[in-house]
Amino acid sequence: MSTLIEEEIEVRKGPWTTEEDTLLTRYIGRHGVGPWNMLAKCAGLKRSGKSCRLRWLNYLNPDIKRGNLTLQEQQLILQLHSLWGNRWSKIAEHLPGRTDNEIKNYWRTRVQNKQPSSSSLKEMSSQFSVPCQLPECIVPSGSVINISQQIEFPQHETSPNAYAHTCVDNNNLVLNGSYNIGRSGQDMEAFRLASMSAVGEGCWICNEMTDSLWQCRELGEMGN
DNA sequence: AACAGCTACAACCGCAGACTT
DNA sequence: CAAGTCTGCGGTTGTAGCTGT
Known part of the structure; x- marks a missing residue:
């Protein structure tokens, strides 16, 4: 009979091998998902229940979608994160087939790391208004997008008057200032969502822009 | 070709809440 | 009701692969 310490030493960590993947997949295929600690032992894996759960939920589960996030998914993540x-x-x-880990990684690597520099922040804080020039948008050159829709806020008590008007010039998306920015975070949120809606399905608003808007909101809150 | 820096992602850790004894 | 255990979540880290020099 092994001691507790010996058992702890036996617990494997680090990258999973194909043998381990096979064992886990086969066991869950036969018995389904159960208490993870028990499952790990019964499947013959020298892994913690936690590790098995993570491996299954984030990698082995056949329901998981592979490949890059679609534009719609990226847009949804931004909206839901806001x-x-x-x-x-x-x-x-709200993203079938996508895991929390994948979304978290996406956010940290491709959204959060693209925060505007402090100098650009200062610049923005001095203006704190639209229009603002936006880099790297993938809207076709020459397109014109107009929106004048009222944004619905699922969880907000009121619907602020958020209107954005956009046009595209030489691949740069420009917001024309028909949005009346208040100093509340909610107003900034409205602008943010309006801008995202402006780009529409199949198009994507650049990360820098949404982050910049987020910073604008924070600046607005700081100013209060 | 070799190296450094960057990016994306898998995996671990700590914590909190739920559940069980 | 308290203590112990399990589960799930969010933050963080390690590293393989890619890219630029």
Whole structure:
């Protein structure tokens, strides 16, 4: 009979091998998902239940979608993150086949790391208004997008008057200032969502822009 | 070709809440 | 009701692969 310490030493960590993947997949295929600690032992894996759960949910589960996030998914993540913050599991519930880990990684590597520099922040804080020039948008050159829609806010008590008007010039998306920015975070949120809607399905608004808007909101809150 | 820096992603850790004894 | 255990979540880290020099 092994001691507790010896058992702890036996627990494997690090990257999973194909043999381990096979064992876990086969066991769940036969018996389904159960208590993870028990499952790990019964499957013959020298892994913690936690590790098995993570491996299954984030990698081995056949329901998981592979490949890059679609533009719609990226847009949805931004919208949901603006509503719920870092509630990754909650956000993942609205993206079938995507895991909270994947969404979290996406956010950290491709959104959060592209925060505007402090100098650009200062510049923005001095203006704190539209229009603002936006780099690297993939809207076809020459397109014109007009929106004048009222944004619905699922969780906000009121619907602020958020209107954005956009046009595209030489691949740069420009927001024309028909949005009346208040100093509340909610107004900034409205502008943010309006801008995202402006780009529409199949198009994508650049990360720099949404982050910049987010910073604008924070600046607005700081100013209060 | 070799190296450094960067990016994306898998995996671990700590914590909190739920559940069980 | 308290203590122990399990589960799930969010933050963080390690590293393989890619890219630029």
